[in-house]
Amino acid sequence: xxxxxxxxxxxxxxxxxxxxxxxxxxxxxxxxxxxxxxxxxxxxxxxxxxxxxxxxxxxxxxxxxxxxxxxxxxxxxxxxxxxxxxxxxxxxxxxxxxxxxxxxxxxxxxxxxxxxxxxxxxxxxxxxxxxxxxxxxxxxxxxxxxxxxxxxxxxxxxxxxxxxxxxxxxxxxxxxxxxxxxxxxxxxxxxxxxxxxxxxxxxxxxxxxxxxxxxxx
Amino acid sequence: xxxxxxxxxxxxxxxxxxxxxxxxxxxxxxxxxxxxxxxxxxxxxxxxxxxxxxxxxxxxxxxxxxxxxxxxxxxxxxxxxxxxxxxxxxxxxxxxxxxxxxxxxxxxxxxxxxxxxxxxxxxxxxxxxxxxxxxxxxxxxxxxxxxxxxxxxxxxxxxxxxxxxxxxxxxxxxxxxxxxxxxxxxxxxxxxxxxxxxxxxxxxxxxxxxxxxxxxx
DNA sequence: CGGCATCCGTGACGATACTG
DNA sequence: CAGTATCGTCACGGATGCCG
Numbered sequence: 001x002x003x004x005x006x007x008x009x010x011x012x013x014x015x016x017x018x019x020x021x022x023x024x025x026x027x028x029x030x031x032x033x034x035x036x037x038x039x040x041x042x043x044x045x046x047x048x049x050x051x052x053x054x055x056x057x058x059x060x061x062x063x064x065x066x067x068x069x070x071x072x073x074x075x076x077x078x079x080x081x082x083x084x085x086x087x088x089x090x091x092x093x094x095x096x097x098x099x100x101x102x103x104x105x106x107x108x109x110x111x112x113x114x115x116x117x118x119x120x121x122x123x124x125x126x127x128x129x130x131x132x133x134x135x136x137x138x139x140x141x142x143x144x145x146x147x148x149x150x151x152x153x154x155x156x157x158x159x160x161x162x163x164x165x166x167x168x169x170x171x172x173x174x175x176x177x178x179x180x181x182x183x184x185x186x187x188x189x190x191x192x193x194x195x196x197x198x199x200x201x202x203x204x205x206x207x208x209x210x211x212x213x214x215x216x217x
Numbered sequence: 218x219x220x221x222x223x224x225x226x227x228x229x230x231x232x233x234x235x236x237x238x239x240x241x242x243x244x245x246x247x248x249x250x251x252x253x254x255x256x257x258x259x260x261x262x263x264x265x266x267x268x269x270x271x272x273x274x275x276x277x278x279x280x281x282x283x284x285x286x287x288x289x290x291x292x293x294x295x296x297x298x299x300x301x302x303x304x305x306x307x308x309x310x311x312x313x314x315x316x317x318x319x320x321x322x323x324x325x326x327x328x329x330x331x332x333x334x335x336x337x338x339x340x341x342x343x344x345x346x347x348x349x350x351x352x353x354x355x356x357x358x359x360x361x362x363x364x365x366x367x368x369x370x371x372x373x374x375x376x377x378x379x380x381x382x383x384x385x386x387x388x389x390x391x392x393x394x395x396x397x398x399x400x401x402x403x404x405x406x407x408x409x410x411x412x413x414x415x416x417x418x419x420x421x422x423x424x425x426x427x428x429x430x431x432x433x434x
Numbered sequence: 435c436g437g438c439a440t441c442c443g444t445g446a447c448g449a450t451a452c453t454g
Numbered sequence: 455c456a457g458t459a460t461c462g463t464c465a466c467g468g469a470t471g472c473c474g
Contacts, residue, residue: 012445012466014272017332017397018342019404020254020318023325030245030447037237046456055231057448062457085455096324101237103320107313108240115234125235180234187236229447229464247466263437274467279438302436 026071027097031056031064033104036090036097039074041124041152041165043089054120068094098161105129109188123150126180127163129187130154135161137217141173141210147180174206174214193217243288244314248273248281250321253307253314256291258341258369258382260306271337285311315378322346326405340367343397344380346404347371352378354434358390358427364397391423391431410434 014021027033031053038044038052050061065088068074073094079085090097105128126147131154134143140157144167153168155161176193178186182201185191193214196202204214231238244250248270255261255269267278282305285291290311296302307314322345343364348371351360357374361384370385372378393410395403399418402408410431413419421431 014251015333015336016251016271016342017329017336017338018254019322019325019329019346021251021325021342022328023321024250026325026328028245028247028250033241033245034231034233034238037235050456054233055448057450058457059459060447063446100317100320100324103317104240105236107317108236108238108243111239111243112234112236116232119232119234121234125233125238129236264435267437272467274469275438276440277466280465 023100026073027100029064029067031060032068033097033101035061035064035068036073036094037101037125037128039088039090039094040098040101041127041163043077043087045085045087049088052122073097095162101128102132105187106132109184112184112188121149121180123147124152124163124165126183126187127152127154130183131156131161131163133187133189133217134214137210137213139210139213141208142168142170143206143210143214144168144172144175145183146175146177147183149180172206173208173210174204176214177203177205240317243290244317246281246284248277249285250314250318252278252281252285253290253311254318254342254345256305256307256311257315257318258344258380260294260304262302262304266305269339290314312379318345319349322404323349326401329401329405338366338397339382340364341369341380341382343400343404344369344371347400348373348378348380350404350406350434351431354427354430356427356430358425359385359387360427360431361385361389361392362400363392363394364400366397389423390425390427391421393431394420394422 013025027036034053035049038049046061046065050056050058053061065074065076069076072091074088074090076086076088079087109129126145130145134154134156137156143154143156145152145154151167152163152165153172154163155168178196178201182191182196186193186196193202193204194217197204197215204211206214230242244253251270252266255266261269263278263282267273267275270278282291286293289308291305291307293303293305296304326346343362347362351371351373354373359370359372361370362368368384369380369382370389371380372385395413395418399408399413403410403413410419410421411434414421414432421428423431
């Protein structure tokens with residue numbers, strides 16, 4: 001009757017000797033991968049996370065952050081005064097989830113064709129599909145992307161891809177200005193940068209190798 | 218008070234204009250990706266799925282299969298008599314989730330180092346991590362894999378990777394015999410086939426290009 | 435017997451209120 | 455600002471029953 005599960009792997013593990021099931025044990029809970037997506041854009045405070053994840057309740061967010069810290073995905077760090085607040089950031093293990101989110105984004109990109117007026121949007125959410133395309137160029141550097149919804153940057157090259165909110169710390173090698181629709185199409189591979197530029201939907205600046213590669217794509 | 222959600226995208230959508238969030242709307246529910254993993258190994262009947270997914274309740278399995286059909290991930294087909302039963306199989310869209318499961322499996326593979334006695338196992342669950350390694354060889358063909366837990370095959374080459382339970386329909390190009398532990402290590406990249414053969418933990422047969430490539434890895 | 439539908443207890447989730 | 459507390463609701467897991 002009682003059948004007390006003697007301290008299962010997690011609250012509710014699949015208990016399968018399978019790599020994918022093990023991964024889902026760790027990041028399969030609701031909201032977890034979206035929190036990772038947020039933190040891939042850089043360290044975030046609790047309130048920022050709560051603001052950028054509309055719908056998540058405060059207790060669930062707190063619970064997930066604790067779970068993720070226990071799983072070794074994130075660390076909690078106190079900022080130096082005067083902004084004495086906690087920020088959450090990904091560990092190396094957490095950042096290693098980028099390919100998972102990229103694969104999900106690639107698969108889910110077709111669903112961006114319909115956009116509901118109730119949908120939340122943040123600029124850096126467009127980074128994931130774009131990252132795959134830019135990484136495919138085989139060049140290296142930082143691309144700054146300006147959308148109406150905001151601004152983010154993408155860092156590619158050497159298999160060490162990353163993205164972040166706002167401007168990059170270093171000077172970008174190229175600047176991409178376009179609207180969300182064009183950005184989605186490029187991310188889907190339905191529009192090339194060259195076509196977008198020709199149609200006046202995309203502007204590219206940056207005369208280095210990266211800028212040239214972008215215009216040639 | 219009522220706050221009736223006016224027919225959201227799904228039961229509980231994230232309502233975010235983000236490719237990854239859209240993907241999680243479709244496959245983020247508990248058990249869904251594991252059902253996909255099962256169906257990637259070939260068509261399955263309801264009872265088979267229920268038997269190979271210990272812990273899933275009957276109603277949740279039925280509900281997921283309906284959701285997945287509605288999302289266009291699966292189709293339901295009636296087998297010809299006398300085995301007149303329904304089988305579920307993936308659509309093209311469903312099979313396109315393979316990269317997602319591969320990314321998850323790659324990330325989750327380190328967690329296979331600890332194996333609980335309560336963990337369920339199926340032979341073809343080892344296919345996912347292995348697929349990545351074999352696809353990296355750059356050769357093409359079918360590898361039959363024999364474990365103590367059972368037998369499965371993987372098909373690589375030309376970007377059209379797949380795997381299946383039991384023997385392949387066509388004659389395999391190579392046969393790999395090893396134990397689960399060695400299989401996991403190869404999938405993690407912690408053991409090469411050549412090392413495994415030298416240590417007597419792996420046997421490779423098949424004299425074609427694929428067999429040679431395997432032994433050379 | 436395979437393929438579910440129904441019922442029920444528990445736990446996860448979402449919204450709001452409240453606190454250090 | 456960063457959570458904790460409370461509460462209603464719904465999803466999940468387990469067992470059982472029905473129906474072809």
